[in-house]
Amino acid sequence: MSSSLNTLLKRATWLESGDIRPYVFVRPENMITNPGTRHNCDWFKHEPIFKNPLDLKELPFAEAIYQIEWKAFGTQDLAIPRWVFYDCAAMPGFVAGFAGRTSKLPQKVKTLLNFSDENEWCPLSLFIIIPTMHKGEWVAYDLCSVNSLLPKQEQYYGLGFLSKAFALWYANVNQCSGMTQWSSPSLKLHSNYGHLEMIGSYAPVHTHAKTMTYRCEVNTDNWEKFFTHEPDLAFLEKYGKTEHIIDPNDEQSMITMQNRIQNNEGPFYLNAGDIAQKGLRDPLTVYKLKQA
Numbered sequence: 001m002s003s004s005l006n007t008l009l010k011r012a013t014w015l016e017s018g019d020i021r022p023y024v025f026v027r028p029e030n031m032i033t034n035p036g037t038r039h040n041c042d043w044f045k046h047e048p049i050f051k052n053p054l055d056l057k058e059l060p061f062a063e064a065i066y067q068i069e070w071k072a073f074g075t076q077d078l079a080i081p082r083w084v085f086y087d088c089a090a091m092p093g094f095v096a097g098f099a100g101r102t103s104k105l106p107q108k109v110k111t112l113l114n115f116s117d118e119n120e121w122c123p124l125s126l127f128i129i130i131p132t133m134h135k136g137e138w139v140a141y142d143l144c145s146v147n148s149l150l151p152k153q154e155q156y157y158g159l160g161f162l163s164k165a166f167a168l169w170y171a172n173v174n175q176c177s178g179m180t181q182w183s184s185p186s187l188k189l190h191s192n193y194g195h196l197e198m199i200g201s202y203a204p205v206h207t208h209a210k211t212m213t214y215r216c217e218v219n220t221d222n223w224e225k226f227f228t229h230e231p232d233l234a235f236l237e238k239y240g241k242t243e244h245i246i247d248p249n250d251e252q253s254m255i256t257m258q259n260r261i262q263n264n265e266g267p268f269y270l271n272a273g274d275i276a277q278k279g280l281r282d283p284l285t286v287y288k289l290k291q292a
Contacts, residue, residue, distance in 0.1 A: 008043060008227055012158040015043070019101040020156070022166045023049040023123065025058075025065070026094035038172035041220045043165070049099055049121055053090035064113040064123050065095065071112070072144035080142060085128075089141060093130035096167035097145070098159060099123045112149050124156065125163040129171065137215070138171070140164065140178035143186065161189055161226055168193060168218050177215040181208050183248035183280045191272035192226040194219040195235055198268045198286070201246060201257040210254060212246075214270075222272070231273050239269050239287040246270075247283040257286065 014020045022044060024031075036044070051058045069080055080089070089095060099121040102110065109115075115122045125145035129138045143164050147155040168176060176193060180186050190196070194216030203211040225232055244260070247253040261268065269287040278284065 008158070008224070011227070012156075012162065014156050015158075015162065016045070018046060019104040020098055020124070021046040021049055021121075022096065022170070023051060023099040023121065024094060024096050024170065025051045025053055025061070025090065025123075025126075026096075027052055027054050027090065030092075030094055032094075032171050035170045035172065038174065039169050039218065039220045041165070041169045041223070043162070044169065048096075048170070053086070053095075060116065060119045061099075061121065061123060064115050065126050067113045067115075068123065068126060068144055068146060068149070069142065072148045089128045089130065093128060093138075093141070094167075094171070095126050095128050096170060097123055097125035097127055097163040098156075098166070106154070108150070108154070109146055112146065125159050127163045127167045129167050129173065129176075132177070134175075136174040138173045138176055140176055140190070143189075158227065161192070161223075164189070164193065165220075165223055169220070173218050175215060176218055177213070179203070179206065179211050179213050182210045182212055182246065182254065185280060187212070187280075188275050189226070190214065191270060191275045192222050194222055195232075195239070196270045196272065198257070198261065198266070198270060201261060202251075202254040210248070210251060212254075225272070229276060232271070235269075235271060235273070235287075238290065239271070240290045242268070242286050242288050244268070244286040245283040246286060248281050253283075 051061050053062060102115060102117050102119055102122045105122055113122060127143045128141040130141055131138050143160060145159045145163060147159050178190060180190055196214050196216050198212060199215055200213030203209060203213060244257060245253060246257055270284055271287055274284055
């Protein structure tokens, strides 16, 4: 067993259980060729459960996915309408996550998701990823889990992070882009899959203008640091601090940085270590490549 897997399993003990397995919710035409062959990662030992969104028998599974998503994001005006999930996620991309053997799940979870024991597997998380016109780039569209619905002592440790990690590894994703709101807890998670480049710091086209658009080259070397909180020495060696900051409380700081990005003054990066150590409303230092 590798040291990274050993570190992870000390807390995410559920990952080894055959009663919780990864799933892929994808139509057959979109199945990944040679899954899990690009990135070096030994965290995912169990064969995924495959679900076809066009199969009527899988409707209960889809309904439970909806329950997780709606209950996680409904109060934030970010919940996905059913037609958007089908048209913009299930058809062009795929949904992945972890599912629990229904008979082994706490009744509380089944009640939250309105799920019946007659269905063998119940989704516990979802991550939507969609391929783009830019070869090799995928957009991370949505990530949530039942952890957001449960008290801390009943949560599955690392479930959200591992759901995205599984999908990136399984789909052989080279470059991952995405969107998250400034001051959102999800920024602490998304910044750990590879060095985070800001390609947008302000998005008035979005429902929430205070949205950061990012991309990263997927690098599994970063993943363990999410759990160990070790500094990313490779990042600090490659990138240096600038005088620029993003203040989640100051919309003008986002607009100013957006103009710098548009003026090709970057590329600009954020440090996952800074994000992890600071509060959600604390200003963040912006980094750039060091001069040779």
